[in-house]
Amino acid sequence: MRGDRVTWIYAVERAVKNNVPKVEAILKEHPYLLDLAMKVREGKTEVLRNLDRYVEETIKSVEKSGGRAHLVSNAEEAKEIVSKIVGTGKTIVLGKSMVAYEAGLRKHLEAMGNDVWETDLGEFLIQLADEPPSHIIAPSLHMTKERAEEVMRKIDNELNNSTHEKIAMTARKFLRDKFIKAHVGITGANAVAADTGSVILVENEGNIRMTTVLPEVHIAVAGLEKILPNLQLALYEALVQAAFGGLYPPSYVNVSSGPSSTADIEMKRVSPAHGPREFHLVLLDNGRREAAKDPVLWESLLCVRCGRCHLHCPVYRVFGGKWGVPPYSGPMGAMWSAVVYRDFGPAQLCVHSGGCREVCPMKIDIPKVLEELKKRGLKQ
């Protein structure tokens, strides 16, 4: 236990040193990102005030582009629909998705007899270690390089005194084979455009690009709050998330609108082409509709999952991923534990330093939300 604590202190200090100045430099160099963030806030607010209408529009747009949309109320329904699409005995690659974790999809699909692999390096490490994530964009943040090497020895027992590059290369070699064999790719979504039904995914590793393109079937699982009114704002959200997460410019921005298609013969559009023959969007409610109507909690749905509030919070820097209900941790996780799990416990730990509010791109008044959740928790 003491070893865990010491490792965490080293790991989080290294992350703060690497990430905090980087985000500040990005915002200084590209000041337009602050304007984009405010436009995203307006767009998300518009959707949350008219959620049913935008959900309906999104579903129609997905169907129009040749995909299938599935609206599900809770994690059980999400598992049920994904199981029906996937079946058993398949190889499945997962792009980093908090909603998939929230719904318990990986373990459920494994239990059904599928070979399921996380392909984001951080998610892959925590899958190998069988540990919960400790940060929303860097799930293996609690692992130092030394610990990551130890975990990676499960697939290459010759690793010794490895560099960061060597550890990343080991994962790359192992997962290439899974990408090639995969029947199904499952991702989350940084944003979903209501007017086109497009799913936007931003990344640096290239794993999401392969997950969305190589398998025959692509399933995107997204929370209702990921909907933006249009493709322009959805793309803005991806850029804002990447910048405030410290990864700007992103290596890849992926737009998936239905299955693959071609119009190269007489300009008649047919499907599939080289990419997936099936595209499914699973839209998960799981408490989000109720939260959208809540006079205080609604603000938490504006979160773009940049993970910036974590590193500016003294409570997170002590407790790490143990603060919140996985996969949601840190200040945003204290809010989201209430949204999806009705757990008001994590909010009680907030010390109201206010650092989170200062750095949040969506200007969410996180301390105010947590103050209210504290009161509700005490009444329970």
Ligand code: SF4
């Ligand atoms: S609450 Fe704000 S700072 Fe924290 S992850 Fe969400 S958008 Fe980022």
